[in-house]
Amino acid sequence: MNIIMFSGYIGSGKSAAARILNQRIPDSKVISFAERIKDGTAEFYNIQRSLCDTQEGKATFLPNHNKTVRELILDYSAYMKATHGPLIWIDMTITLIKNNPTITTWLIDDWRYINELTTLKAAFPTAKITTVRITRQAVIPLDFESEHALDDYLMDIPIENNGSIVELTDALITIIPH
Numbered sequence: 810m811n812i813i814m815f816s817g818y819i820g821s822g823k824s825a826a827a828r829i830l831n832q833r834i835p836d837s838k839v840i841s842f843a844e845r846i847k848d849g850t851a852e853f854y855n856i857q858r859s860l861c862d863t864q865e866g867k868a869t870f871l872p873n874h875n876k877t878v879r880e881l882i883l884d885y886s887a888y889m890k891a892t893h894g895p896l897i898w899i900d901m902t903i904t905l906i907k908n909n910p911t912i913t914t915w916l917i918d919d920w921r922y923i924n925e926l927t928t929l930k931a932a933f934p935t936a937k938i939t940t941v942r943i944t945r946q947a948v949i950p951l952d953f954e955s956e957h958a959l960d961d962y963l964m965d966i967p968i969e970n971n972g973s974i975v976e977l978t979d980a981l982i983t984i985i986p987h
Contacts, residue, residue, distance in 0.1 A: 810913060810936040811986040812906075812929060814920040816959045817943035818950040819864065822970040822977060826943055827918035829978050834985055837914035840905065842898045842925065843882075850878075850885040883953070899925045903932045914986055921955045923962060939984060945970045 813830065815823040827839045847861035860866035860878045867879040874881060889897050902925075906915055920926070920940070930938060942964040950956045968980045 810906075810915070810933060812915045812917065812933065812936050812938045813941060813984060814917045814926065814929075814938065815941050815943060816920045816962075816964065817945070817970075818948045818956055820948045821943040821945040823943050824918045825974070826941070826968070826970070826977060826981055827916040829974075829981055830914075830916055830984060833982075834914045834916075836912055837916055838909070838912045839916045839918055840902060841919045842902055842917065842921070843919050845898060845901050846882060846886045846889075849889065850882045853885055854881050856881070896924065896928055899928045903929065906933070920959070922958050937986065939966065940964045941966045941968060941984065943968050943970050947971075 813827075815826055817823050824839075824841075831837050831839045847858065850856070851858040851861055854871075854874060856871065856874075856878065857866075860869055861882060867877065867882065869878050870876070871878065871881070876884070886898070894900075902917070906912075926938070926940065929936070940962070942959070942962075944967065946969075966984060968977070970977050970980075
């Protein structure tokens with residue numbers, strides 16, 4: 810099994826990179842730690858799930874909650890970690906992977922914390938895990954812990970995403986497992 814973990818600031822191209830590889834790697838699947846957080850946030854706060862999926866939606870201020878959708882997502886994630894343990898999101902991802910043995914390559918498009926990597930390595934000791942950092946000069950990082958937690962981590966593959974989708978695709982070709 811292969812696991813490719815993408816990190817980078819919001820808007821750097823992590824999800825685009827994962828989708829590109831997903832189209833080129835048979836039996837692969839794109840997953841996000843945040844999907845379960847977004848699902849839970851929408852249900853917990855009774856908001857439209859689609860607001861959790863885009864930068865514009867996340868920036869939406871909800872007067873009845875006196876917060877933006879992004880703030881609600883962060884609050885919900887913190888609440889779940891406090892009540893269910895700090896590894897709740899990675900544990901859910903591990904369960905998803907274990908329940909789908911026919912998928913040979915997992916593309917995680919929102920890696921944010923080192924404990925996610927160490928927990929995956931412990932759960933899948935024989936998997937080939939590749940870390941990728943996508944950077945984009947035009948992106949200004951938000952002032953959130955999750956944006957900077959991996960700033961000093963030495964990635965297996967750094968990719969500059971400052972060109973076209975074709976150039977990003979060309980840079981990603983070297984990642985495809987053989």
